[in-house]
Amino acid sequence: MNSKRQNKIAIGALYGIAGLVVLILLALLGYILASGVPQLSWHFLTAPAKAFLKGGGVGVQLFNSFYLLILAMAISFPIALGAAIYLYEYARDNWVTTTIRTAIEILSSLPSVVVGLFGFLFFVVKLRLGFSILSGAFALTFFNLPLLTRSIEDSLRTINLEQREGGLALGLSRWETVTRVILPAAVPSILTGVILSAGRVFGEAAALIYTAGQSAPALNFADWNPFNISSPLNPMRPAETLAVHIWKINSEGIMPDAKAISSGSSAVLIIAILLFNFTARYVGKRLYKRLTSA
Amino acid sequence: MFINNDVTKATTMQERHVVQPHEAGHPIILSTEDLHVFYGKKEALFEGDLQFGSNQITALIGPSGSGKSTYLRSLNRMNDRIATVTGKIMYRGVDINQPGIDVYEMRRRVGMVFQRPNPFAKSIYDNIAFALRLRGTTDKYALDEVVETSLKQAALWDQVKDDLNKSALALSGGQAQRLCIARAIAVKPDILLLDEPASALDPVSTSQLEDTLLDLKQHYTIIIVTHNMQQAARISEYTAFFNQGRVLEYDTTSQIFTNPQVQVTSDYVSGNFG
Ligand SMILES: Nc1ncnc2c1ncn2[C@@H]1O[C@H](COP(=O)(O)OP(=O)(O)OP(=O)(O)O)[C@@H](O)[C@H]1O
Ligand SMILES: [Mg+2]
Numbered sequence: 001m002n003s004k005r006q007n008k009i010a011i012g013a014l015y016g017i018a019g020l021v022v023l024i025l026l027a028l029l030g031y032i033l034a035s036g037v038p039q040l041s042w043h044f045l046t047a048p049a050k051a052f053l054k055g056g057g058v059g060v061q062l063f064n065s066f067y068l069l070i071l072a073m074a075i076s077f078p079i080a081l082g083a084a085i086y087l088y089e090y091a092r093d094n095w096v097t098t099t100i101r102t103a104i105e106i107l108s109s110l111p112s113v114v115v116g117l118f119g120f121l122f123f124v125v126k127l128r129l130g131f132s133i134l135s136g137a138f139a140l141t142f143f144n145l146p147l148l149t150r151s152i153e154d155s156l157r158t159i160n161l162e163q164r165e166g167g168l169a170l171g172l173s174r175w176e177t178v179t180r181v182i183l184p185a186a187v188p189s190i191l192t193g194v195i196l197s198a199g200r201v202f203g204e205a206a207a208l209i210y211t212a213g214q215s216a217p218a219l220n221f222a223d224w225n226p227f228n229i230s231s232p233l234n235p236m237r238p239a240e241t242l243a244v245h246i247w248k249i250n251s252e253g254i255m256p257d258a259k260a261i262s263s264g265s266s267a268v269l270i271i272a273i274l275l276f277n278f279t280a281r282y283v284g285k286r287l288y289k290r291l292t293s294a
Numbered sequence: 295m296f297i298n299n300d301v302t303k304a305t306t307m308q309e310r311h312v313v314q315p316h317e318a319g320h321p322i323i324l325s326t327e328d329l330h331v332f333y334g335k336k337e338a339l340f341e342g343d344l345q346f347g348s349n350q351i352t353a354l355i356g357p358s359g360s361g362k363s364t365y366l367r368s369l370n371r372m373n374d375r376i377a378t379v380t381g382k383i384m385y386r387g388v389d390i391n392q393p394g395i396d397v398y399e400m401r402r403r404v405g406m407v408f409q410r411p412n413p414f415a416k417s418i419y420d421n422i423a424f425a426l427r428l429r430g431t432t433d434k435y436a437l438d439e440v441v442e443t444s445l446k447q448a449a450l451w452d453q454v455k456d457d458l459n460k461s462a463l464a465l466s467g468g469q470a471q472r473l474c475i476a477r478a479i480a481v482k483p484d485i486l487l488l489d490e491p492a493s494a495l496d497p498v499s500t501s502q503l504e505d506t507l508l509d510l511k512q513h514y515t516i517i518i519v520t521h522n523m524q525q526a527a528r529i530s531e532y533t534a535f536f537n538q539g540r541v542l543e544y545d546t547t548s549q550i551f552t553n554p555q556v557q558v559t560s561d562y563v564s565g566n567f568g
Contacts, residue, residue, distance in 0.1 A: 092375075160412075162408055162410055162412035163412055163414065163415075165372065165406075165408060165412070166408065166412040166413075166414065166474070166477075167414075168372065168401065169370065169372065169401060169405060169406040169407075169408075169478070170401070170402070170405070170425040170477065170478070170481060171398045171399065171400075171401040171402035171425065171429075171481060172398065172425065172428065173398055176428060180424060180428065181414050184415065184416070185414065185415035
């Protein structure tokens with residue numbers, strides 16, 4: 001067998017594997033969308049859920065998912081950014097940074113159920129936050145922080161060393177170099193990382209079941225005072241998200257149209273995550289173009 | 295051509311030969327005394343004390359790994375976090391290699407241009423203006439003025455004056471390197487350190503860059519590391535030959551190239567090295 005033939009076979013095999021992966025993905029997506037999209041309607045997207053009757057929606061869950069996402073991102077992004085800047089721009093390679101990196105690695109490979117149980121014991125029980133948006137947001141932060149830190153660190157790594165030396169050689173301090181030269185150049189790639197991690201957070205269920213809770217009390221969308229119990233903004237209320245809702249209906253849903261609601265919710269979830277992914281690509285590309293070309 | 299292939303015939307060779315510059319009208323602006331540079335335990339530079347006359351171009355030449363960059367980067371303390379530098383670096387009578395020195399202020403007086411052009415991911419205008427803005431120059435006219443004069447001095451103005459708001463990353467290699475020079479001189483340094491600034495450029499850009507450096511000499515003291523013997527011969531008044539962490543020979547450029555006093559220098563400039 002000559003090398004040309006070998007090459008052909010290898011390429012063929014790789015194409016085959018890649019094709020198979022794409023096929024599985026398409027089949028999955030197709031199935032979920034085909035069974036879910038017909039359930040979608042304005043009513044479904046906005047109405048509150050019903051426990052025993054037909055015709056409930058996922059309005060509250062959808063809102064909860066976004067609210068939790070925003071809160072979790074608002075908490076984890078600044079911490080992750082700071083940690084990444086410290087690790088990549090300031091810290092020297094020594095046992096402290098090695099320890100931090102190992103911790104981040106372990107944290108990022110923790111199963112999310114474990115993160116959820118930890119969140120339950122620590123935030124819900126110990127800190128007495130109860131099943132609440134806040135507990136959920138903290139749990140999601142734990143879940144998100146390691147991955148986001150690594151992704152921002154990777155973004156910083158793509159900006160080459162000469163840029164940093166260029167800043168320092170102009171008499172800029174390290175901090176000025178990082179904030180005025182490196183971060184602006186890294187924004188497109190950081191943003192891509194943030195949006196992609198937002199997609200993962202949005203679809204997360206296991207970390208939330210025992211923290212944000214499994215109930216979605218009806219909300220009064222006319223009341224935006226975060227201290228009122230029925231206000232959507234109240235961070236102390238229990239808040240079932242879309243992903244948790246899907247899990248819940250499938251395990252113990254007793255409404256007559258449970259199957260339809262689960263399909264519809266899955267479709268909404270998938271569409272939202274696809275949107276996150278496409279936005280990430282688009283925004284990243286656009287920003288990069290604006291920074292690099294005319 | 296300066297390079298004389300018969301130099302090996304010179305009479306008695308010395309082991310080391312250093313003549314510091316001493317020309318009227320070119321007072322010493324920068325010098326090093328007893329400079330040693332260590333990377334960890336490894337001593338990369340140990341006998342390299344040079345003086346530099348103001349408004350002159352000094353070339354640092356020598357084989358790869360001989361310590362040229364190490365020396366150059368010590369001069370504006372770019373090696374601070376990387377290496378241990380002991381000894382004195384006297385700049386206008388002040389030792390800038392001591393703890394109390396404001397390194398950031400010092401680096402604005404001793405600017406640096408690197409081997410690979412490194413424009414920032416900003417517009418051409420902002421590449422030059424932003425360091426000034428950071429130090430409090432906010433007046434638009436003042437900034438415009440500095441941007442224009444810097445670009446003119448770096449011989450880039452005519453090519454980019456209509457594209458000042460375009461990204462600097464779209465410039466060609468030669469243009470980008472000029473922008474880096476413009477950026478360095480915009481903060482009004484006395485001294486420009488250049489580490490093989492032309493090694494990533496084509497011959498035409500290289501020769502333009504050399505012309506630019508010759509013009510800049512009126513305003514700045516220039517120290518340039520180069521692997522290109524012709525370049526050193528064309529533009530510099532003084533040349534230092536580095537070898538294995540030492541300056542083996544320092545003298546006027548014409549002496550170094552036509553009448554070197556050290557055998558290794560002679561071999562190196564005539565291309566018989568090794
Ligand atoms: N960051 C560093 N860490 C450890 N050793 C270094 C570092 N930079 C340079 N060295 C070592 O110091 C010595 C001098 O290197 P330097 O970069 O100054 O040489 P150079 O004369 O500039 O060479 P070139 O012409 O290849 O640029 C070399 O042996 C090199 O391996
Ligand atoms: Mg070098």
